[in-house]
Amino acid sequence: MKLTPVLDRLESEEPAALARLMDLLRIPSISTDPAYATECTRAAEWLIADLLSIGFDASLRETPGHPMVVAHHDGPGPHVLFYGHYDVQPIDPLALWTRDPFDPVVEDTAKGQVIRGRGSSDDKGQVMTFIEACRAWKAVHGSLPLKVTVFLEGEEESGSPSLIPFMKENARELTSDIALICDTGLFGEDTPAIITMLRGLLTEELTVTGPSKDLHSGMYGGISMNPIRALSRALAALHDETGHVTVPGFYEGVPEIPADVMAQWQALGFDPQTFLGEAGLSAPAGEADRTPLEQLWARPTCDVNGIWGGYTGEGFKTVLPAQAHAKVSFRLVGQQDPLKIRENFRAFIQSHMPPDCTVGFKGHGASPAAQMATDHPAFEKARVALSDEWPHPAAYIGCGASIPIAGYFKTVLGMDSMLIGFGKDDDAIHSPNEKYDLVSFRKGARSWARILSALAA
């Protein structure tokens, strides 16, 4: 079956494809906030209707959390499973958005046209690149060049609690020859990428309790332990002066990058000044003895993602709060064991509590790092297909983010995964004013059309 008319069809149908994406972006499917639960279901239903309309056997599958979307389409070639997620990140701080996060628009910017709105890049826009490629194949040829299962979840931004149970219960239905995961980015504007290693993620919330009630710092100040002071000291102790994480045993299972991979990375000509400059930064802040790309892709990290306690409103209140809180996450690599690190982290924080302070923990998620099977023949086929679409050849790269699904596909279903996406570093995913370049959307759909063709061959 010919590829060219499929690519042509994508071009002529782009306005309709964009209108569809806008519809999906208008649904505020924030999975982490229970207030938006019905909106998550609405997004799932929208996708099912769309997949049914192009001939998929699509259905909504209930879970204890937000529902799954599972859709099958027959075809002659091998069987691929496409994974994405329809849920989005929260939108705060809302004041920093230039427009309603759920009123998307195509904007002209100095760097070209962008689709602005929450979820445009992470991950609704990316999901639709694949669906649009399938739609074009169907419109032109009345069929797909290979057998396709689409599997979309609605809890990716909230720790995917239902994912593993669902995959176990539906293992036979979901197992395919390879998984295609579209939730990552380009290496550079003109250079597509296939991810070969992903960091794992451990997330913890802690609450330090001091006094039994909020106290007046005039009456109790000095003599009373302040839980913010205890929390600050414990968090400050998580890194040493050279940027290393101090939790005991933290670096167990962290591998050195092989010399050939390091050489390949160096050839990419990554410029940390440009990368950091996009974010208003200038100096790599990770382990002082590691290269910038190692810090980004291959080294474990510890970050405080949220902190709160005491009076945070207008003006001043001289309160000694009863409690102080923080959300802490670790990016993991190699063979680091998330559960062991959780245990060590909790003991470490515990050991830093002064008298009269206790600490409680709530675990949010824990997934190990993943290494892809680049010797699977699909990798080379996809690399060539991507290289045909984009100005520069596709690169095999690492990724600092944690996309636990790749590990789950391997451990639960025994499937290898290819992570291919079209986001850009400046997409502001998880931040105000998230966007997805129109060129990402356009060339993303074309890339999938090519990859489907290549994998069928």
Added chain:
Amino acid sequence: MKLTPVLDRLESEEPAALARLMDLLRIPSISTDPAYATECTRAAEWLIADLLSIGFDASLRETPGHPMVVAHHDGPGPHVLFYGHYDVQPIDPLALWTRDPFDPVVEDTAKGQVIRGRGSSDDKGQVMTFIEACRAWKAVHGSLPLKVTVFLEGEEESGSPSLIPFMKENARELTSDIALICDTGLFGEDTPAIITMLRGLLTEELTVTGPSKDLHSGMYGGISMNPIRALSRALAALHDETGHVTVPGFYEGVPEIPADVMAQWQALGFDPQTFLGEAGLSAPAGEADRTPLEQLWARPTCDVNGIWGGYTGEGFKTVLPAQAHAKVSFRLVGQQDPLKIRENFRAFIQSHMPPDCTVGFKGHGASPAAQMATDHPAFEKARVALSDEWPHPAAYIGCGASIPIAGYFKTVLGMDSMLIGFGKDDDAIHSPNEKYDLVSFRKGARSWARILSALAA
């Protein structure tokens, strides 16, 4: 003029006095939050109407902030000025209140009846003890035993920005023989107190800025400086292992307590276990080489009163925030210079910023510590009058809180002040479920009736 019928009148009129206080407590006069500005004015107007009703020449006096209440009543003896404040603290965290903070009620508790509501102790209940004493004198004798000026402000909980300019502009009208300040507490349940030393207060808000926008910790984690990490480290550095504050020059001007005062304090039989136990604490957390009463009354402190940054909602968000914030206050003693400490604090925090982090400051308030003129004859008269009312004799004590007004009366108007109040340590001022014991209200009004009589003699 006889005192006994005045005390009898207070007893018989107590239900009406309580009803008046409840009316005043229902007005949510939160001064620090601009949303409550009209409520502050309403509280001022309520007090003016009440003072007019008992023959004071009372008027509302506009300021750039919340208005002042000034009321005069003629009399034969010396001229006293009574100071209090009608504004109250914010009410958050609202969820911890057992009832609406502005729907006050008299509750039976294991420790006796209490008036529950925001401002009941700090400071509306205390203000009304004085006004009720004046009302009773008027009702019984048709006059007051000495000349009285009532001066109430509405910005005490928000740094009193209008106070000094107002006092300067109205110096002649306000200057009296002595000021009576009712915003403090008893030493113990049965032991009234006159404060002879007050800590000063310096309050600062700081904002640490790292990246130019919120970042995704998967994409940017490790290589990017996190402003929460920078803030935690800077705040953690404010104390050393022995509880001393590390800001350079911080202890300049901190006096040693004279041996005779220390001996007097030791005679009070203060039990830190009981005091701390009320707040769910057990161990003095201040400077390790200082006694608990020194930590409470006579040593300077540094506390973080609020901290916030990143994602603080439900669930988890792996964000690297652009900014992190804290509110920090210092309690000052002796000759410590608030403005010099502000400068040193800012330089100290600045010096703890890593590359790619900047810090900005907003000063909220700065007042030095104050030492009262206990050789003024009014002190001994008031001490005897208080001792007549309460089971145990009145004590001269220190106070950890900062009531800058006493210093202003001295420096701006050349007046000495007596700080006498009837609050208790467990009143939960500035906290949820603030209360004022009914016995504080009752014996407070009787105490003022006695003090007015004593000062007139």
